[in-house]
Amino acid sequence: xxxxxxxxxxxxxxxxxxxxxxxxxxxxxxxxxxxxxxxxxxxxxxxxxxxxxxxxxxxxxxxxxxxxxxxxxxxxxxxxxxxxxxxxxxxxxxxxxxxxxxxxxxxxxxxxxxxxxxxxxxxxxxxxxxxxxxxxxxxxxxxxxxxxxxxxxxxxxxxxxxxxxxxxxxxxxxxxxxxxxxxxxxxxxxxxxxxxxxxxxxxxxxxxxxxxxxxxxxxxxxxxxxxxxxxxxxxxxxxxxxxxxxxxxxxxxxxxxxxxxxxxxxxxxxxxxxxxxxxxxxxxxxxxxxx
Numbered sequence: 110x111x112x113x114x115x116x117x118x119x120x121x122x123x124x125x126x127x128x129x130x131x132x133x134x135x136x137x138x139x140x141x142x143x144x145x146x147x148x149x150x151x152x153x154x155x156x157x158x159x160x161x162x163x164x165x166x167x168x169x170x171x172x173x174x175x176x177x178x179x180x181x182x183x184x185x186x187x188x189x190x191x192x193x194x195x196x197x198x199x200x201x202x203x204x205x206x207x208x209x210x211x212x213x214x215x216x217x218x219x220x221x222x223x224x225x226x227x228x229x230x231x232x233x234x235x236x237x238x239x240x241x242x243x244x245x246x247x248x249x250x251x252x253x254x255x256x257x258x259x260x261x262x263x264x265x266x267x268x269x270x271x272x273x274x275x276x277x278x279x280x281x282x283x284x285x286x287x288x289x290x291x292x293x294x295x296x297x298x299x300x301x302x303x304x305x306x307x308x309x310x311x312x313x314x315x316x317x318x319x320x321x322x323x324x325x326x327x328x329x330x331x332x333x334x335x336x337x338x339x340x341x342x343x344x345x346x347x348x349x350x351x352x353x354x355x356x357x358x359x360x361x362x363x364x365x366x367x368x369x370x371x372x373x374x375x376x377x378x379x380x381x382x383x384x385x386x387x388x389x390x391x392x393x394x395x396x397x398x399x400x
Contacts, residue, residue: 111183113262114164121255125168128212140204150206150398152197154187158392159228160196161263162220165256166213173209175201184224184263187392196394203398210396219253220260221392226385227264230369234380239373244269245385246361257386269381277307278329279320284309290316294323308359314341318348321356327379332362335371342376 154160163183170177179197181187187194199206223245230243244267249257258268270276277297279290287293290309297307308327309320317328330341342358349356359379360372372380 111163111263113183113259116262117164117255117259121165122168122172124252124255125165125172125212129169129172129209132212133208137204137208140208143203143207145202145204147201148203148206148398150199150210150396151195152199153189153193153395153397154196154392155189155193155395156393157186157188158221158225159264160185160187160217160221160392161224161260162217162256165216165220165259166197169209169213169216170199170201170206173201173205175199175205175209186228193395199396206396206398214394214396216256218391218394219389220256220263221394222389223257223260223386224264225392226366226389227261227266230366230382230385231265233366233369234373237370237373239377239380241373241377242267242379244359244379244381246381246383247272248383249386261385266385267379275305277301277305278310279307279325280310281312290319291323294320294325298324310361314344317341317345317358321345321349321354325356327357327359329359329361329381333360335374338372338377339374342374346376 160181160183163179167177177197177199181196187196227243234241234243245258245261246269258271261268270278279293279297283293284290287296294307294309301307306326307324308329309325310329310331311317311320312331317330320328328345330338333341338360345358357378358376359381360377361381364372364380364382365384369380
């Protein structure tokens with residue numbers, strides 16, 4: 110079993126059950142065609158990437174009455190030297206293998222794509238000697254968040270906040286609705302308790318210092334150029350050192366895999382990427398039943 114599988118809630122099995130029901134709401138005509146003869150199918154990987162999504166793939170086939178035997182551990186880098194590489198075997202009745210085929214492939218292709226981008230970003234950070242956190246965002250697909258966040262974990266990135274209940278993030282709309290950063294942070298502190306961090310999205314160094322003075326734990330410098338980011342981070346950290354305040358600085362907004370290295374500057378503790386889940390190329394997998 111993957112070491113990351115221990116993170117998953119038991120409720121993910123119910124999600125898989127719902128997705129299978131969505132795919133077969135009444136009759137399975139193709140299943141009737143192939144019948145219940147015992148078959149073996151091979152999972153092939155046809156493009157380079159990080160293998161992720163194994164527990165979900167296994168659960169799909171557990172629910173359809175099949176078994177899966179893996180040739181690689183989750184998190185391994187798969188490189189198809191000769192057009193494709195065998196990754197796993199699926200055993201079970203033919204119609205039940207095909208019952209789970211498309212759902213299982215959709216899950217593993219996207220999860221592996223996200224893990225692959227996460228791994229590339231983490232490797233880029235290591236290459237640039239950036240010791241901060243490489244994180245995703247909440248820009249996830251509705252209904253698919255657990256799988257996408259899981260892919261980040263397998264790839265070596267931080268998942269950032271999982272949902273609105275995990276951390277308080279005060280963005281421009283929160284601030285405009287309450288009148289100021291100070292007001293927004295004060296309102297958040299009324300209900301968030303000691304265990305929940307408060308982060309504030311800031312457009313300038315002045316806004317960041319207001320957020321810190323109000324008691325924010327993290328300030329996000331949003332849509333800053335690398336040069337502006339470097340200067341602001343240095344100034345903020347210097348002022349915090351003088352006042353003995355502790356704060357984390359996050360860089361975010363339009364940062365891509367191609368531009369990431371420019372943002373890996375001193376003073377930045379976290380770089381978050383909406384592109385870790387948006388516009389991510391999938392890893393190409395196929396499942397073929399042996400004759």
